[in-house]
Amino acid sequence: MLLYLIVLLQLFQLIAANAATYTFQSSSITVNEGESAEICVVKDGSHISVQNLVYIQVEEISAVRGVDFIASDQIVIDSMSGQLTACTNIFIPFNDDSETDESFRLTIITSPVNVHAYYVGMANVATVTIKNVIAPLSCKEKLLLLTCKTIEMTGKNLPRPCIPALGNP
Numbered sequence: 001m002l003l004y005l006i007v008l009l010q011l012f013q014l015i016a017a018n019a020a021t022y023t024f025q026s027s028s029i030t031v032n033e034g035e036s037a038e039i040c041v042v043k044d045g046s047h048i049s050v051q052n053l054v055y056i057q058v059e060e061i062s063a064v065r066g067v068d069f070i071a072s073d074q075i076v077i078d079s080m081s082g083q084l085t086a087c088t089n090i091f092i093p094f095n096d097d098s099e100t101d102e103s104f105r106l107t108i109i110t111s112p113v114n115v116h117a118y119y120v121g122m123a124n125v126a127t128v129t130i131k132n133v134i135a136p137l138s139c140k141e142k143l144l145l146l147t148c149k150t151i152e153m154t155g156k157n158l159p160r161p162c163i164p165a166l167g168n169p
């Protein structure tokens with residue numbers, strides 16, 4: 001019985017020693033609205049020939065899921081055999097709101113289907129920061145702004161369409 005246990009323990013060690021360790025390529029990712037955030041995990045060099053599905057937990061900080069970023073609460077990266085890095089994209093929709101930077105957090109977690117599949121390294125947390133993008137003015141908007149600015153300089157009362165264009169109360 002004891003022998004069995006010893007053999008079993010050694011077997012576990014062997015399995016554990018053969019598992020790859022994953023970390024994030026970058027702990028801080030910055031992305032503009034309307035673009036995609038590239039999320040990359042890195043496998044330790046001695047396990048380049050190992051393939052795993054790496055699980056990442058996605059949590060809101062100030063950015064709102066489904067509005068500021070498009071991702072479920074758990075995403076999976078296929079870390080192919082023979083490759084050191086594996087990446088996926090999270091889409092960041094553009095919106096017309098003028099806002100401050102928003103962020104969400106990524107954490108590499110152990111596989112929920114097989115906890116022995118891989119190790120989670122020290123650098124297993126990354127923050128994605130979303131930069132607000134100001135929409136460029138269309139030709140019509142530029143023309144309206146120019147007209148309104150001209151009227152404003154003459155000191156005349158501004159016509160109604162000029163009020164939102166100039167951003168005055």
Ligand SMILES: [Ca+2]
Pocket residue numbers: 033094095096097098099132133
């Ligand atoms: Ca915005």
